[in-house]
Each structure stands twice: as C-alpha cells, then as structure tokens.
Amino acid sequence: MPKILQALGMxxxxxxxxxxxxxxRYNYRSYSPKHSAMQVKTQxxxxxxxxxxxxxxxxxxxxVRACPADALVQRRGGGALLVKEKCIGCEQCVPACPVQVVYWDGIQRTPIVCRHCGLCVVYCPHGCLEMAVTS
Amino acid sequence: MLHENYLKVLYIDLSAQKVRVARREDLYPYLGGAGAATVLLSETIDYSKGVFDPGQPIVFAIGPLSTIFPAVTKAVAMFRSPLTGNLGESHAGGRIALAMRYAGYDALVITGRAAQPVYLYIDSNEVRFKPAQTLWGLGAEETGRLLRDIEPGRGHRSIMRIGPAGENLVRYANVNIETYRHFGRLGLGAAFGAKMLKGIYISGDADVAIRNFPEYNRVYVQVYKRVTETSLMEKYHDLGTPENVLPLNALGALPTRNFQEGQFEAAEAISGEAFAQNDLMRKLSCSGCPIGCIHIALLRHQFGKGYEFESSFVGYDYELIYALGAFLSIGGRAEILHLIHRLDDQGLDAIATGVTLGWATEAMQKGLISSKELGAKLAFGEVEGYLRAIDVIATGRSELARALAEGAQAAAGRYGGREFAAFLGGNAAAGYHTGYANLLGQMIGARHSHLDNAGYAIDQKAGELSDEEIVQGLIREEEERCVLTSLCICLFARKVYDRPTIRTALKSIGIAVTDGDLDRLGQDIYRLKVRIKKRCGFDYSSLRAPGRLLETPSMRGALTAERLDGLVRLFNRELEKIEAPGGAA
Known part of the structure; x- marks a missing residue:
C-alpha cells in the first residue's frame, strides 16, 4: 500500500x-512556501x-467527491491526485475538505493538493514528519 | 525583484500618510540588503537635522537570495542612529525577509512622523496606516499578541514592534520582531518612537514562480546539504552562541564586573552547557533556515507559597549572558533569564543596557550617582536593583534615568567616570576582550559592532600580529561582510557562502557576477558608509578607548594606549587611500 504523510513529531x-x-519547489515550481500542499504554522x-x-x-x-470534472481522483492509500488538464477551476474542492487543506493556486487556477510524495519529509532537518502505511 | 532588473522600493510618508512605489534599476548592481539600504539612506538622510527629526529615514532591505536559499534570512535596517548620531545599521531575522519578499518589496523607506501613534499594515495589495493609541505604552510581548489577533493576514506574517523604551526615546531601544529576534544595538526602537510608529505588520501573500528549476534546485540542494550535513554551522544549532562562555572565560576574554576582570568565577554556572542541560526548552529557526540557532529557555518562577508558579519562555544568546551575567556579576541562570525577559518586554537592547548598568553600578559605588536619584539601588550581583533600573530607564522616570537612557558614555560625560564607561566608537562594547583587533574593530566598524569586522577572530589567530596585519585584516573583513550583508546572508552561514557558492546561487536565479564585481561592491559600500558617517560628524581620527579597557588585561595581555593610538593613525592613513578618488583599498 502506498504510504501517506504523517506529522507526528511536530x-x-x-x-x-x-x-x-x-x-x-518540486511540485509547483514556486519559491514561496505559501505554494505548498502542507502548511506549518504557529498556534x-x-x-x-x-x-x-x-x-x-x-x-x-x-x-474527490466534490469535483464535478473528475479532475481529482482517489489515490491508492488515501488522499487525492490532481489531473490538471481536467480541472475547470471551479474551486469546489476547497470548501469540501473537512480539515481545510485543499489550497487554491490563484495563478494556475487549480487546487494545491498533497500528492503524498514525501519530499517534505526528506527536507525536514528535525524528524517531525514521516511517511507511513496506515491500515 | 526576483527575475527583474530593478529593486522595488516602497516609500512611506507617515506625516502625509501617503505611499509611493519606485522601480529602481540603478539599485540593481548593489544587489540589495546593506548595499541598497546604504544608498537609500544616503539619499534620504538629513545631515543638518537631529536624529529624531521627522525627516530622518528608516530603511529596510532584503536581498535577491532572501529566503529562497538556506540561511539567507536577514533584513537590514538603516537609519540615523539615535545612539551614535551617525550611521545606524541593524540586522534581524525571524520572518521579516519572507514577509517582505512575498509582500513584493525589496526595500521600505519610511519618513515623516504620525500625528498620533500608528502601526503600518503592509501586504501585496495594500498599505494601511492604522491607529495605535491603544497599543502605546504596552510591552513588546502584548503588542505582538494584539497585532497577531487584530490582523488575521493571509500570508506569512512578520510583526515588528517597540516597547515603552522606544516610545520614550531610549537611545538604545530595540525593535522586537517575532518575539525572539531584534533590530538591536543602535536605537532603531527610538527612531520608531520618534515617528510615533508602534509597529509594522507585514503579510507576505504573493507568489513567485521559479524560472530555471533544474539549476536553482541543484544549487539549493547543494547549499542545503552544506548547511545541514557538514560541521560548518553545527555549533550554532548545538549549544548556540552561548558555547562561547567557557572558552572566552578560559582565555580571560569574558568582560566581568564592568570590565574590571576578564574572567568570571561563576562562568560554569552560566555557560552554554549549563543553560542547555538545565533550562533549554526548544530551538527555533528564522523562516528558511534549517539550523535552528534560536535557543529558548524555560523560566520558572515561584510567585507565592504553596507551589504557585508562573512560566515564561525566554530566548538567550552569548551576548546577553555576557552583558547581563558576567558584566553585572549575575551568576544565576534564572536571574539572567529574568533580566532578559524584563528588558525584552520594555524593548531595550541587552548589550547596551548591561554595559550602561555596569557603569552605573560602579558610579554608584564611587558616589558619582545615588540610588535615590535613580530610584534603584545597584550593586554587582544584585538582580533586584537591575530589574528595577530596567523599568526606570525604559520609562525615563528620573533625570538620572534619562541620562542613562543615552548610554553609559553620555551619562559619564555628565556625571564623570568616562574611563570606566565601556563604550567603543559610541556603542556599547561587545563581550570579547581579546586584544587590539577587537578594540580597534569596534571603534572603526560601521556600526561599532564586533560583527562589522570580527576583530575578536583576528586576535585569536596564532602568533604576534603586526599593526599592518590588524588594520588590513579588519578592513578586508568589513568589505567582505558588506557583500554578505547585501545578500542578507546570516553571518552564522558565512562559511557556507564562500564566493563560489554565492556566484552559483546568484547565477541560478539569473544574476551573473564575477568575484571582481563582488570585491568592488564590498569596497563601494564600505566607502559609502564611511562617507555617511563622516558627514554625520563622526571623527575617525580622534578615536580612543576608555582607560578601563586597556588596563584590564585582555586575552593577549595588557594593552597600551600608545599602540592603540598608532593603530588608529595607521587605519586613518588606509582610509585616506580608500577614500581617494578612484582609490580602492
């Protein structure tokens, strides 16, 4: 089963x-941390x-269910994958997320959704993040 | 601006409450940071008016590599220093570089004075002048909390603010940023106070696309690995700067009890090791730096019987332990943390406050000033008097307090005791008593900081040093640091960012420079800083160190006024060459 991102060591x-x-950088070719599918913030x-x-x-x-254009498809192991060319830019996926982690790329007019690629884990210098298989 | 051949400057006039944006192609060769800020300061500073004149500017600048390469996290502030009267320059990290970059500005130039207290709100779409009467008088901590709550913000936020010390124009008041970082030393907080500017809230909510991903990513990863996988920056993460306490004490270079000694008997108790083992709670980073050098201690304080405790989280560093610990003979970690916490909230600079209190303690011992006049009884090792004195100075409650608010050097000019006022070139001495290069370096440095030219490091080289080696070493280092700070590279990362690394990083975002270009840039900025200082009335030729700093043996033994005078003369001869038309160093 593909792994998913977990943040147990925050x-x-x-x-x-x-x-x-x-x-x-890797997923959106952007310099800005605002353009990341996972967001670290202070409380x-x-x-x-x-x-x-x-x-x-x-x-x-x-x-995935909220997308009328099938641009978001269910990912094996959990989560969603974006098929960019199908996206019509309706933004319905954004409010659909129960934990509000589907962000909107105003320039591309497509959602920013986590691919669970694990690159954030690679660049964490303190072991806060990990990739794991859940049942 | 990234991928553009100009710097985008936001001019803010607090008097008229108007703003203006300029795209400055002419600033592009200066890269940004200290270089661009020096030019912007030189254009807007009014040499004929006092430091608190509304027309005096406050400049902030970031550089082309800011936050897009590891450990390039600083913003540079330039202003006319309320403490020295000449060039004011302070650097701070936190989130300011990130917020400025994605608010879309390379530099801010703030002039004028608001009629009523205000704070500024800046994001990529707007600049607003917002009333701050309600915040005026509040400490730095509560002000930060309120601004965070009042302004939800969509982007990565940076919140600058002053405490009562800045409002009351204490000449070494700080600007607090993100609670644990500061624009320190030269009185930027008082410059804010004089403009009725309580704070600046910047929200970075825009975005910039990468142009050349393969090249940029390759260099980013290479630098990231140098930062995280080599030993180049390890010490800053491990014990942090307080790791210096024990080595400097062993060398006899830890100024103690107002520079009367170079060793502190309680150094072990206030060492980086002791803080880390007993009090360290967590480490923090500036945005975009994987090091995490910001060391936060837990200060647990019993305020009543029956296990009644309050807790605070207090940032600590070497210079604070020096100035509020050894310098005042405070040998308890909790007491030092208490002092840091108090002066942070009041918005005072730790080094200048500690050095000024050290002078005041001795002046009180000698009967030059009285505890009644001050409203606080000062004695080495007694924390209660110092805590009270911090409040008294920040709020200017007595004439003596207002004199101390101008720094030990100015207070000594009035009450006597100049020879034991540990100021160099008009700024409080940093915590290194290593020898001539340290003294001369702080006297001649642009901001009179050990960070200008690292004289303490020159002193620690093996073998005897000639006058020529000291003077040349200081000038070369200061010029190189003008390059690093124009790029806003944290000086802790100076070994990571050697010239090849700087060149490839710049190239990956489309900026081609040669080492010759960078050499010339460093020299140009240095020369411009010197010119600004001189036009402000700073006299390089009459520099002297207070007698105490020569009498108390340094790491390199006793120092003489004769040799230091000779070094000052030699430096001035070199300066003439640098300033000569077409003259390079």
Missing part, C-alpha cells in the same frame, strides 16, 4: 519551513507550538 519543529519550501505566535496542516489522506475523499 513538538520537535523549529519552524524552518524547509518542508514547505521543498513542496513548493499562539512563535511562543506557542508549531502545528502542521496536512492532508489526512481520506480513503473516500470529500474533495
């Missing part, structure tokens, strides 16, 4: 954003803790 996070930079400012908003890899994904 208590170790130093907030370097290398994960987001990797996702934006209660920098004195609070870092948390990661990640795709929870639904097995029957609401974002």
């Amino acid at each position: 208590a170790k996070c130093i907030g370097c954003y290398s994960c987001m930079l990797a996702c934006a 209660g400012g920098i004195q609070g803790r870092f948390v990661a908003d990640i795709c929870r890899a639904c097995v029957d994904a609401p974002c």
Whole structure:
C-alpha cells in the first residue's frame, strides 16, 4: 500500500519551513512556501507550538467527491491526485475538505493538493514528519 | 525583484500618510540588503537635522537570495542612529525577509512622523496606516499578541514592534520582531518612537514562480546539504552562541564586573552547557533556515507559597549572558533569564543596557550617582536593583534615568567616570576582550559592532600580529561582510557562502557576477558608509578607548594606549587611500 504523510513529531519543529519550501519547489515550481500542499504554522505566535496542516489522506475523499470534472481522483492509500488538464477551476474542492487543506493556486487556477510524495519529509532537518502505511 | 532588473522600493510618508512605489534599476548592481539600504539612506538622510527629526529615514532591505536559499534570512535596517548620531545599521531575522519578499518589496523607506501613534499594515495589495493609541505604552510581548489577533493576514506574517523604551526615546531601544529576534544595538526602537510608529505588520501573500528549476534546485540542494550535513554551522544549532562562555572565560576574554576582570568565577554556572542541560526548552529557526540557532529557555518562577508558579519562555544568546551575567556579576541562570525577559518586554537592547548598568553600578559605588536619584539601588550581583533600573530607564522616570537612557558614555560625560564607561566608537562594547583587533574593530566598524569586522577572530589567530596585519585584516573583513550583508546572508552561514557558492546561487536565479564585481561592491559600500558617517560628524581620527579597557588585561595581555593610538593613525592613513578618488583599498 502506498504510504501517506504523517506529522507526528511536530513538538520537535523549529519552524524552518524547509518542508514547505521543498513542496513548493518540486511540485509547483514556486519559491514561496505559501505554494505548498502542507502548511506549518504557529498556534499562539512563535511562543506557542508549531502545528502542521496536512492532508489526512481520506480513503473516500470529500474533495474527490466534490469535483464535478473528475479532475481529482482517489489515490491508492488515501488522499487525492490532481489531473490538471481536467480541472475547470471551479474551486469546489476547497470548501469540501473537512480539515481545510485543499489550497487554491490563484495563478494556475487549480487546487494545491498533497500528492503524498514525501519530499517534505526528506527536507525536514528535525524528524517531525514521516511517511507511513496506515491500515 | 526576483527575475527583474530593478529593486522595488516602497516609500512611506507617515506625516502625509501617503505611499509611493519606485522601480529602481540603478539599485540593481548593489544587489540589495546593506548595499541598497546604504544608498537609500544616503539619499534620504538629513545631515543638518537631529536624529529624531521627522525627516530622518528608516530603511529596510532584503536581498535577491532572501529566503529562497538556506540561511539567507536577514533584513537590514538603516537609519540615523539615535545612539551614535551617525550611521545606524541593524540586522534581524525571524520572518521579516519572507514577509517582505512575498509582500513584493525589496526595500521600505519610511519618513515623516504620525500625528498620533500608528502601526503600518503592509501586504501585496495594500498599505494601511492604522491607529495605535491603544497599543502605546504596552510591552513588546502584548503588542505582538494584539497585532497577531487584530490582523488575521493571509500570508506569512512578520510583526515588528517597540516597547515603552522606544516610545520614550531610549537611545538604545530595540525593535522586537517575532518575539525572539531584534533590530538591536543602535536605537532603531527610538527612531520608531520618534515617528510615533508602534509597529509594522507585514503579510507576505504573493507568489513567485521559479524560472530555471533544474539549476536553482541543484544549487539549493547543494547549499542545503552544506548547511545541514557538514560541521560548518553545527555549533550554532548545538549549544548556540552561548558555547562561547567557557572558552572566552578560559582565555580571560569574558568582560566581568564592568570590565574590571576578564574572567568570571561563576562562568560554569552560566555557560552554554549549563543553560542547555538545565533550562533549554526548544530551538527555533528564522523562516528558511534549517539550523535552528534560536535557543529558548524555560523560566520558572515561584510567585507565592504553596507551589504557585508562573512560566515564561525566554530566548538567550552569548551576548546577553555576557552583558547581563558576567558584566553585572549575575551568576544565576534564572536571574539572567529574568533580566532578559524584563528588558525584552520594555524593548531595550541587552548589550547596551548591561554595559550602561555596569557603569552605573560602579558610579554608584564611587558616589558619582545615588540610588535615590535613580530610584534603584545597584550593586554587582544584585538582580533586584537591575530589574528595577530596567523599568526606570525604559520609562525615563528620573533625570538620572534619562541620562542613562543615552548610554553609559553620555551619562559619564555628565556625571564623570568616562574611563570606566565601556563604550567603543559610541556603542556599547561587545563581550570579547581579546586584544587590539577587537578594540580597534569596534571603534572603526560601521556600526561599532564586533560583527562589522570580527576583530575578536583576528586576535585569536596564532602568533604576534603586526599593526599592518590588524588594520588590513579588519578592513578586508568589513568589505567582505558588506557583500554578505547585501545578500542578507546570516553571518552564522558565512562559511557556507564562500564566493563560489554565492556566484552559483546568484547565477541560478539569473544574476551573473564575477568575484571582481563582488570585491568592488564590498569596497563601494564600505566607502559609502564611511562617507555617511563622516558627514554625520563622526571623527575617525580622534578615536580612543576608555582607560578601563586597556588596563584590564585582555586575552593577549595588557594593552597600551600608545599602540592603540598608532593603530588608529595607521587605519586613518588606509582610509585616506580608500577614500581617494578612484582609490580602492
């Protein structure tokens, strides 16, 4: 079964954003961490803790169900994959996500959805993220 | 701007509440950061007016590599320094570079003075002047919390703010950024206060597409590996800068009790190792740096009987441990953290405050000033008096407090005791008593900081150093650092970013430079900084160190005024060559 992204070690996070930079760089050819499918943020400012908003890899994904153009297809192991050329830019997938981690790329007019590729994990220097198989 | 041949500058006039954007192709050869900011300062500074005149500018700038390469995280601030009266330059990390980049600005130039307290809101679509009367008087911590709550923001946010010390124009007031980082040392906080500017909120919500992915990614990965997989930056993550406490103490280079000694008997207790083992709670990074050098300690304080505790999270670094620990003979870690926490919230610079309190303690011992005048009783090792003095200075509650708010050097000019006011070139001495290169370096450096030219590192080289080696070493290092800081590379990463790395990184985003170009850039910026300082009235030829800093033996033994005078003369001869028309160093 393909693995999915998990963020179980966020208590170790130093907030370097290398994960987001990797996702934006490899998957979206963007310099900006805003353009990443996983978002690290602080809760209660920098004195609070870092948390990661990640795709929870639904097995029957609401974002997939919400897509009227079949541009999002169910990924094996959980989550969704985007078929860019089918996307009509309706944005219905964004509000459909129960944990609000489908972001919108205003320039490309396509959703930013996690592919569970694991590149963010590779670039985390503190072991906060991992790829795992869930039952 | 990335992939463009200009720098985008946002001009903000606080008096008229108007803004203007300029695309400056002429600034492009300066890359950004310190280079661009020096030029922008030189264009807008008013040499004929005082430091708090509304017309004086505050400039912020980032560089072409900012946040898109590891450890390139700093923003440079330039202003007319309320502390020295001449060139003010401070660098800070946190999220400011990320926020500025994706708000879409390479530089900000702020002039004027608001009629009522304001804070600025900046994102990629708008700039707003927002009322801050309600925030005026609040500490840096609460101000940050409120701005975070008031402005939800869509992008990565950076929140600059001042505490009461900046509002009350304490000449070494800081600008706090992201709670644990600061634009420190030269009084940017007071420059904000004079403009009735409580804070700046920047939200980076735009996006920039990568042009040449294969090349950029190849260089990014190469640099990322140098940062995370080699030992080049390891010490900054491990114990952090406090790892210097024990080695410097062993060398006799840890200024203690207002520079009366070079060793502190309680150095073990306040060492980086002791902090890490007992108090370290977590480490943090600036956005885009995988190092995590920001060390945060847990300060647990019992405020009542029956196990009543309060807790605070306090950032600590070597310079703070020096200035508020050894320098004031405070040998307890909790006491040092308490002092840091208090002065952070008031918005005071730690080094200048510690050095000024060290002078005040001795001045009080000698009867030059009284505890009644100050409203606080100062004695080496007594934390309570220092905590009170921090509040008194930040809020300017007495005439003596207002004198101390101008720094030890100015206060000594009035009350006596100049010879033991540990200021160099108008700025508080940093925590290295290594020898002549350190003293001269801080006296002649553009911001009178050990970071300008790292004289302490020259002193630590093996063997005897000639005057020529010291002077040449300082000038060359300062010029090279003008290049690094124009790129906004964190100086902790200076070994990662050697010239080949800088060139390939720039090339990967479409900027072709040669080493010769970079050499000339460093020299040009250095020369321009010197010119600004001189036009502000700074006199390089009459520089002296206070007697105390010569008498107390350094790591290289006792120092003489004669040799230091000779070094100052030699430096001035070199400066003449640098300043001569067409003259390169």
